[in-house]
Amino acid sequence: MYDEKLIRRIKSGDMEALGVLIQKYYNDIYAYCYRRLDNKHDAQDVTQEVFLHFCRNFDSYTQRGKCRNYLYAVAHNLCINAMQKKTPIPLEDVERKSPYDDVAVDRFEAADCVESALNELPKEQKEVILLRFYHDFKLKEIAQIMDSGLSITKYRLSQGIKTLSKLLSKEDWI
Amino acid sequence: MKLNDRKIREDLKRFSVPAYEPDKMKETIFLAKKAYRERLLSKRIGFWEFITMQVRFIGRWVWLSQAALLIGSLCLLNRFHFGKADMQPVFLLLSSAASVIAFVGFPEILKSYAHNMEEIEECTRFSMRKLMGSRMLILGLADLCSMTIILAVSAAGNASLILRMILYLFVPFNLTCCACLTVLDHVKSRYDGYYSGAICVACIMLFYKLALDKKYYEAAATGAWIVFFYISIAYLAIEIVRVFQSFNRVCFNDETLSAKWQ
Structure with a gap:
């Protein structure tokens, strides 16, 4: 299903559409986070945080660009934060x-x-x-x-x- | 794709990612839905967002009636008005149409109250007063749009009579609205919708009868209707404010809300 249609459904309060959108992009975002963080658990946590950030700030998200790009931009920033927080291993x-x-x-x-x-x-x-x-x-x-x-x-x-x-x-x- | 790019891509494919835990994804979906719901509850919405949200709750039959009325009026105007010197059919139509336009919206304004929904509405996010106010605003604007279109089409054939047309359109409309709002303000009953309907029908008949009388047109020419117009607008403004303020009073005085805990 097209992202614009999903976003419109989410805006009208359709929770199922939100689930569909997460399922659609979960694997991609997780793979991206994993390759950046090099840790499965951290990658899963950051992926979760990406989608939570998307939901909490849904109003600030405008349908100017692609939803996929927006999610990756959030993932990019959260990965940087996660890497900064990570304790360096000697x-x-x-x-x-x-x-x-x-x-x-x-x-x-x-x-x-x-x-x-x-x-x-x-x-x-x-x-x-x-x-x-x-x-x-x-x-x-x-x-x-x-x-x-x-x-x-x-x-x-x-x-x-x-x-x-x-x-x-x-x-x-x- | 460049050869170099293709080779790099093939090499990079070897770096596979371990599968994620399905439970973690389910947890993410659950938490995301929860976060979205919390955002909806804490979110402040703007005035126009609220109004557009409420437009969806107005019954389809109201919009269909309004559209049918508008299209019917325009068809009749086209048939009677253009190319004829006698303006009486146009005035007759305008006067009758104005009251009917007012008639369409009133039962919808009182929908929640007439169906004993006020307790539920009060428990939801928007108060009864806000809901009623928004419905009055939406239907009022829709009525004004319809009348402006009718007026513009009427005036297209004979622009010199536009002031008189405004009077013939707005005085019956204003007076019908004033009568209905007076009922809403002073008679606190679940049957207000029926009373308003009866008043509207009486107004339609009255203005139809008046439209057949030649003196009716003369009165408009002499300025008696201009006075009526200003008085009706002032009274309408006062009544709108009074009705809007009385909605909360109406709801909380009702016996359904006065029931004590056993």
Whole structure:
């Protein structure tokens, strides 16, 4: 069902429409939060907070842009807040994951490699890559979500792709 | 898509996300619905939002009657008025139509009161007074729109008589409204809707009868109807305020609200 129709139904007090909208976007927002926070429970909590924020501030939400973009913009801000609140883990406590341990690289390790490569990127570049390649946003939309200019978004994407290509080509598993 | 982009996309696909817990999603939906309901309860709405909300609660038959009346009047005006020197059919029509337009809305204003709904209405978000006031405003504006359209079409054929047309349209309308509002203000009964209806029918007959009398037109020309017009507008304004203020009194004086706890 189209978002505009759902929003109109929600505005008229239809609670079922609200449930449909949440079900429609829950997985996407959760995936985005997970890739940014790297923790399932944190991602689920932030996803919940995104939808609660949407409901509490429904009046301030105007049907100017797409509902999906609005939810991602909220998720972007809440992820930043969550990352700031997160207690930093001392480096010595982190078990360094190495993709070179085993010659026969299984799916899990491959995913781990990509994750490591993404984590090597600066935060902004990582986010542009996530929104562009995992969530299929246009550059203009990414700029709106991240509240930044179009040219800087283009620059971040090209830099991100370059760095990521280098990092991934270093790995033998590709 | 560039080759580089495609390759990156394929590589990135390997980074899969673990499935979320379905219970967590259910919890999110539940909490979101709760948050939305709480927002609705604490939300302050604007005047026009309140009015547009109330428009939906006015019965369809009122709008259909109003539309039928307007279309009927315009058809009759078109048939009798254009290209004829004799204005009597037009004046006759205008005078009768004005009272009928007033007649359509009154039972709707008293709907909640006539159906013993005042206790329920008082318990809800908007008081009975606000509801009645909003209905009076909506139906009043709809009546004014209808009459303006009739007046504009009538005046299109003969603009020199527009002042007289205003008098023939608004004096019967104002007087009918004044009579009905006087009943609402002074007679506190559940049958006020019927009384108002009876008054409207009497007014329609009276103005129809008067319209057939030639002196009626002369009176308009001499200015007697201008005096009537101003007096009726002043009285109407006073009655609207009095009726609006009396709605709470009407509700709380009723025996249904005076029942004691056993």
